[in-house]
Amino acid sequence: MRFPAGLVDSGLVLVALAGLLGGGAAWLAGRAELAPLAWTAGTLPVLLALLWQIAVTLRRGEVGLDVVAALAMGSALLLGETLAGNVVALMHAGGQLLEQVAERRARRDLTALLGRVARTAMRHGPAGLTEVDIDMLLPGDRILVRQGEVLPVDGRVQHGSATIDTSALTGEPLPRQMDGGSEVLSGTVSMGPPFDLLVLRPASASAYAGVVRLVEAAHRARAPAARLADRWAMGFSALTVALALVAWRWSGDPVRALAVLVVATPGPLILAVPVAIISGISRAARLGVLVKGGEALEALGRARIAILDKTGTLTLGRAELAATEAAPGFDPDEILRLAASLDQASTHVLAATLLEAARARGLTLSEPEAVIEEIGAGLAGRVGGHDVVLGGDRFVRARITGMPPRPDDGDALIQVGIDGRHAGLLRLQDPLHPDAAGLLARLRKVGFTRILLVTGDRADVARAVAAGLPLDEVRAELSPADKVALVLEERRAGPVLMVGDGVNDAPALAAADVGVAMGARGGAASAESADIVVLVDRLDRLADAVEVAHGTARIALQSVVAGLGLSVAGMLVAALGYLPPVAGALFQEAIDVAVILNALRALRL
Known part of the structure; x- marks a missing residue:
């Protein structure tokens, strides 16, 4: 039986806390000989769980900062510093639990989408209104949508008008008035009187079904603890062990080495990066942009060359x-x-x-x-x-x-x-999107050095659209294979962002360092191939996503640099004998709390 990670972390925190309090009570009661036993009992379960976690990661060929935490707890028990070991165990388990809480908060906006899926609908038929499962709805069916209900499928408003809250998909704060004949998307909410909806697509092909699939894919993606942490973990671990050995050799006191290890546990790298990235993904979701994992957000932040498809991206995509x-x-x-x-x-x-x-x-x-x-x-x-x-x-x-x-x-x-x-x-x-010039200006502002417009349309049409826009190059009459070749060519100069919306853009989206699809329509090839999906064809949301990616990377780096800087300073003080193991553990926990709170700022980008 496999227990949820949050439940395991909570249990370990309780065990470590019980050991710490039990040992303290024994010492105060005059039974000092029992205190080390209680502190050892509070440390061992956390150490064993950590060793199991390290073994699992080693089988995957990964080494992280958890090794330092294990060395600190193990050394404390061997050296008889059981109180320090118990404090480290409590701080480590508490840090893991704090990370779980922070991740849950950051994921809240993603998981909220899944709870909005409608299950049934009221369908008009020869016998009147009948409640049916949404999978039974077919194009051409007519259903009744009541006030407060989530639209189960994509459809067209029949007769009169409807007041629709589109915030779940677009982020628009105010409801929109949709006249008869207007198309409305599943996942939005009816805020006005009941109205009839003509079904345009089956539930499985609706816009909201596509959103749900993308959210689930984001949850299944590799945890973005992410490549920044992976790149720095080995170096920091080696520095920690080396400094601990130097302190021991120089002073002749192994407790000095233990103090160094304790101050380095568990380290801002373990906590700050994943919390910042998940917070950034959550913030993007609130803006109507779905990011399929931490690597996609990191890639968006690194991209410096943008290739934009014309139809449906810089233009509205309709005649x-x-x-x-x-x-x-x-x-x-x-x-x-x-x-x-x-x-x-x-x-x-x-x-x-x-x-x-x-x-x-x-x-x-x-x-x-x-x-x-x-x-x-x-x-x-x-x-x-x-x-x-x-x-x-x-x-x-x-x-x-x-x-x-x-x-x-x-x-x-x-x-x-x-x-x-x-x-x-x-x-x-095909009118130019009103936000086109603003998008290009914002891309330049955040550091894009080269922006290209590509299209399969005629050259004269492409030139007319590009007139007056701050573009570096316009490439027209391109096939899907030509677009892929262009992406690969541009990648030689730096990371490439590709933006498109059609089936013909799917290969280029997959070939780019980060592909962005404009609009999620069920299982559209572009949405499936892309790393990021803007849920509505709004260019300002693409610019928002780029700025969120840059802001998230900046906050994660700030947290890591500040946290590691404080940790290294504490390790030096501990190596000189001015920071004992227990005080070092408390100091490190204060650092961890600070970097997590800083990483959560990405939720407000």
């Missing part, structure tokens, strides 16, 4: 009607009305864009007739007594007269012909 340009004799609104009316019969992805634009202008659409569509090229038909054709240059030019050359300005264009004449064009754009 919008930017302008309607009419030829002489034609009205722009009428061009849009006829084009949108014809597009009612199309399944093309841009048809929805034109329909949305026409409805936003309050245009009345007509019924299309005799529609012929050439997939990917255009469509033609009759609308309100007019022959209408729209689509790409070649498709439209073959069916009308007088069509001018295509403008070469980087925008996506839909040509429109009416009654055999060129009527004008519809100019579409």
Whole structure:
């Protein structure tokens, strides 16, 4: 039977405390000969548990500062300094328990996500409302969402409006008003009157299911006690043992060596680094960013080269009607009305864009007739007594007269012909994200020396998007393999951050030192390949995550340097004979508490 780590640590603290108090009571009662037995009994269980832990880590090929703690307790018992050994045992067990408490506090914002998963939903059916398991919901089902309920699946608001608290996914403090037809994500909460939700995706493919999977992956990741501690532990352990031997040889008193070992136990490296990193991961989660482990956060803090995908990262990732340009004799609104009316019969992805634009202008659409569509090229038909054709240059030019050359300005264009004449064009754009310039400025501020924009789109489109942005280079018309090659090329100059959102970005995200996916959509390949996932397509949250990573690394280093500096100073004082073992143990515990409290500052970054 395996007991939880927190329960074991609590038990060891109680054993060590009982031994310390028992020995003290015996000494006060005039039974001084019993005190060493009680202090030994309070030390041995902690020492045995520590030796087992050391054996486990040695089998993994790892050596840590726990060896110093074991040497201190073992030496104390051998030298008859049982009180010092019991104090060290209590401080070590207490430090381990304190670390567990600090980690639990830091993980609170991650684990809170898991408790919000809805299990059932009220589905409309022929027999009325029926409560069903969320795994039974299918796209097209209609469910009732009541006030205070967590949305179980991704869906679209039906009729009227809904008041939604999105803080669990986006960090937005205020609820949002979502009109009918708006898409809402699972894991958010209804704060207003009940409303009907049209299911868009099964529960297993919903946004919140993806979030939960990523949280669970973060919990399963290697404990980030992390590489900073691993790099310094051996050196500090060697310094401790060497100084203890020198003190013993110089003074001829083995208690001096014991005092040195006690002051170095258990060491800020064991406690400060993991607490700081877990605190940073927790803070990022509160900001709507999921980090899959401590190594990912460390890598984000080290990155100095950023490669940003265009579509869905620096741009919003959706087409919008930017302008309607009419030829002489034609009205722009009428061009849009006829084009949108014809597009009612199309399944093309841009048809929805034109329909949305026409409805936003309050245009009345007509019924299309005799529609012929050439997939990917255009469509033609009759609308309100007019022959209408729209689509790409070649498709439209073959069916009308007088069509001018295509403008070469980087925008996506839909040509429109009416009654055999060129009527004008519809100019579409993927708008630049409003936070794009701010993101790039913040990346420069925290130390990124090179920022690249990459895209599989045309070069003219990429140049239009990049105009005016502080970018070092723009690379266009790249395949997924080209993006991977670019990442590997840039890695020669330093650690690379890759940011993307599409399936085609997944290989590059995996190849980078740290990959960031914009938006979690179920099992999307980009989210699975990335080390970090921004849960909504908000660029300011990416900048926040970078700043949290830098702040966490700074706090962890501060804790380690300050803690080790104080420990080394205490070890020197102990080596000179001015700090006995018991006082040294208390001094080290004060250091440990200080570095843990400092590491927890990462929660407020």
